[in-house]
Every structure is written in structure tokens, then in C-alpha cells.
Amino acid sequence: MSHPFRLLARRYRRHPFPYRRCYSVRVPGDGGGEGQSFRDIRTVADLKEWQPERRVSDVQVCGWVRSVRKSSSVRFVDITDGSSMRPMQAVIDKSLAADIRPGAAVRLTGVWHSSASKLLSNVESQGDSLARRSPIAGIQTPAGHQPSSNNPGRSSEQASAASLPPSSSSISVQEGGASSTTVTSRGQTQASAMAELQVSQVEILGSSDPHTYPIQNKYQTPESLRAISHLRPRTPLNSTLLRLRSDAMAILTQFFFNEQFQQTHPPIITSSDCEGAGEAFTVKSGAPSEFFRDPKYLTVSSQLHLEALAQALGNVWTLSPTFRAEQSDTSRHLSEFYMLETEMSFVQDMDEVMDLAQKMLASLASGLSQRSAAQELEKHRLDSRDPAERLAFEDLVDIKELQQRWRGLMAPTRWPRVTYTEAIKILEPVAHMFEHKPVWGSGLQSEHEKYLAEKIGYDAASDALLPIFVTQYPRDIKAFYMLQSQSPPPQGQTVDCFDLLVPNLGELAGGSMREYRLAQLEDNMRLHGLEVPTHRKARSNDMGWYLDLRRWGCPPHGGFGLGFDRLLSYLTGVPNVRDVVPFPRHFERCDC
């Protein structure tokens, strides 16, 4: 007998939910039934990629006006819906375009001319027989737009498109915009034409006054854009960065899903400062009395809660907002950032934890390299002619270095691993280069981290910048939860931990094996000046719950935390981490 869910699923397949699309682009035939392939054209990015060999009528595009260029009879309007870095072009008769202004939200309807269709019509108009030989049905002509029998090769809508405003190809050639001739790698000349929408209907959905609209169609510095973070996503570079951010989340989610890690939601409001660095924000309600009875904090790391979850679910991960009240006003610090954290049960060897970090980052880089946001960032950097776009790209890290970073992330070899003690030995002879002297027992400064990453991480054979792991730091400068190393160096006691360092940026991730034995953990806490609760009190604010985890079935385990925003800034070459988050919060700034 079939399982009831299977029966339901079968019924659902037979009577699909009549769902209405919610996308910015509609092409005929997307209403279900016939013309399934057109359902895939949902955004401006899809439309620009689409290469029907014929013009397609009744195409509807919703988007925002980026710029308007004028000729005597038409307006060339650049439209974006946020799905691609560069806009698409709409050609609108002057009489229809009175309210088309930069910043306005519009719905445009008209005839879509893909570059393929424009090329083909050029060839046709030169008397070539190719068009007559081309099949017209199927993917070339949307459902309901079949060619009329007395005019093979042209649908009635296409025929009527002839009465629309003059084809931009004839206008824009004079305007220098829409058609050009390029030379292919084989030395053949080939016409290339810019796809465009010949607009017959304009609806203004949200007007805009270009005189007050703060986003201009020219270069604006990252600093000036940060002051208008609510409008900044409308700029081409920022919107592409935000798409890449979204891609990264999807790829990481898929990665952990494939690795059979459980995604979890640890709390944001917590009762303790996990890192013990005194950088936790306190949570207050408006009421005079403590809302939660005791002071509570915004989480500085989900690690402790992930440890609890890992002891029930096995391997777990999260990508959660994290908060630190660090008064560091640098290009690498945010007060609110996203940290990717993972915790693995039944792991005894820290190499396994580092291997996971490398595998995850390699998979992320390779996944992103197949997605449009990352591809556009690279491609448009190389082929950019627009002065505003070029200047925006010039703010980023040099493209050669960026490519070295990506090569390093995807390198097939294990990234270098050195101990803290070895790292100090590398730094000592060049101590004069640094503001802070490298000494065993003190933390590595960011200048040390950057030096190490460049020195050890550069692989000349592949011209790649490999991230490096620095392991086994002195116990006294690391957190209380870390496991003591089995064979420490003569200089002093160390813990099994690692920092992942990358050139230019320094620390990208940090992880450790956790102290899983109760008595040793209590010793560590005392050593770090933390109160050790003697017995578990209900509703107390202390670390009793964390010690409980060691009381019942605590296996050796470990994990790491990675600064997601820093990672994105590393991947994109955006020098300031404030420019890869939608709404940056940092020392003295939380604007909207």
C-alpha cells in the first residue's frame, strides 16, 4: 500500500498549484501550460542571456531607471532589477518617456530584441536565406505567438511591431550605442548587437526626482556611499556584492548539507561572554527592572551553544549574527557581523578540523566562480569602459592579487600549517619591520599575521596565495575552553588551537579542540579568572550549564568560527569590510 504522503505527492503533480509568478520580468507563455521554457525568464539577467532568434512581443520588465540618454526622438533608458551588474537597455519614444527619470520604479512593456534576433534580422535584410531555413516554433516563439500562416517567420505581434517607434539599431548606430563590429579570435569580423526592449507602454510605479536622488550615475566614493547605506544597494557594484553574499550563503548551506552537518539556530541573547574578552554588548529593555532578571548579552560567539547541540546531533554549523563591542575603528572590524561556526563531535585530531575549513573554503570559491555575481565582478573589471564603473573597480584590490587569492583558495594541496612557536621564529629576525616586537607569549599583531601570510602562503609554482594555519598558541593568551597541547614547546604551555591567516587581511577564522574533561576545564576557568560554579543552580547566570556538558557523555570535539564578512571582502577584493555588508555597524556608527 502506498504511503499517504506519496499519494498526496502524486495528486499534487497531477494538479499543480496555480501559482502566480512574482518576478520582475514576464515573457508571453509564462502562465503555465504551454511554453514552459519561458518560465525560466524571470529577471533582467535572464532576459539579457536569452537568445530567441526572433523578436518577442509583450515582454514586461519591472525595474529601476539607472540612467536616461536622449536623442532627438527616443530615450535610451538603462533599467535594472538588481539581477545583473549592468542594466538592460530600453528604447522609448520621447512622447512616452516624460516621467522616466533616474531612480524611478517602472513597468515597461514592449518587443524584446535579443542580440541574436537583431543579428538575424540584419542578415535577413541583406537577403540571406538563413532565416527561411530556421525553425521558428518551439523555443524561438512563445506559446500563443505562433507565426501566422500567411507570413512564415513572423508572428502577427512581430509584424505589428513594425509600427512601433523606429528600431533603435538604425538610431543607435548613429548614437554610437547599440551595434558594433568586433573581430573574433580567428580574425573574422562579426557583428554584435546590444539586446534591447522596444517599449510601447510605460507605467511609472514609483516616481523619482533626479534633482534630489542621492545616487548619481557617476562615480561615488565608498565613504560617501556609506553615509547612505539605505540607498547604496542601488549602485551596480554594491548590488553585485550583495548578490555574491547571497550566493555564498546558498553554497555554504549546500556544502554543509552534503557533508551531513545539521544547520542550527543558536541564541543571539546569551548569559555569558564566550570569549571572555569583555567585548559583549549588554541587552537592556526599556523597563527599569532587569527584563531577564540578570544581565544578558548579545552573543560574541555561538560556540558554547553549538557544543551543546553537537553533543546531541553530531556535526553542526550555523551562520549567525555576532556582536562585539570592540572599539577598533579599522577596515576589518564591525560591531555586528556574521560568523560561520561549526562544531564536530568525536574528533580527536585538529588536522580534521583544519581540513574541513579548507574543504569548505575551496568548495565556496569553486561554487562562486560558477555564479554570475563573481563572474561579473571579474569580467566587467577586465572589459569595463564606463568611467564610473572603472573608478569603482579601481577602489578594489588589484585583479592579479585577487586571482592569486582565488587560486590559493582552490589549490589542490594542503595549506601550510606552522605552529605559533615556529611563527615567532620566522618573525624575530625581521622584528625591525614591525611596530610591535614579536615575542613568545604575546598575541600576534595584525602586522605579524599579514607578514606571515604573505611569506609562508605565497606559492610561486602556482602563483597562488595560500591561506595559512598558525597553530598551538600559548595557553595564557587564548580562551578558557581550549584543550591543552600534548607536547608543548620549552617556552611554555600551549593549547590546540589555530588561526587561519590570509595576506592583507590577517585572521579569517579561528578554531580549536575543546577541553572536554570536567576537572581540566574547571582548572582552565580558574586560570582565566572565571568563576567556577560548585553546583548547578536553576536559572543562574553562571557557566554551570556549560560544565554540565562535561558531566554526561562529552566526547573529544572541536570546531572553528569564520568571519563571513571578512571572507567576502577577501574574495571580492573590497578593502573595507563595511562595504560588503548591507548596513554596517561599527564604533560610533549605526545609522539606520
Ligand SMILES: NC(=O)C[C@H](N)C(=O)O
Ligand atoms: N566557534 C569558534 O571556534 C569561534 C571562537 N569561539 C571565536 O570566537 O573565535
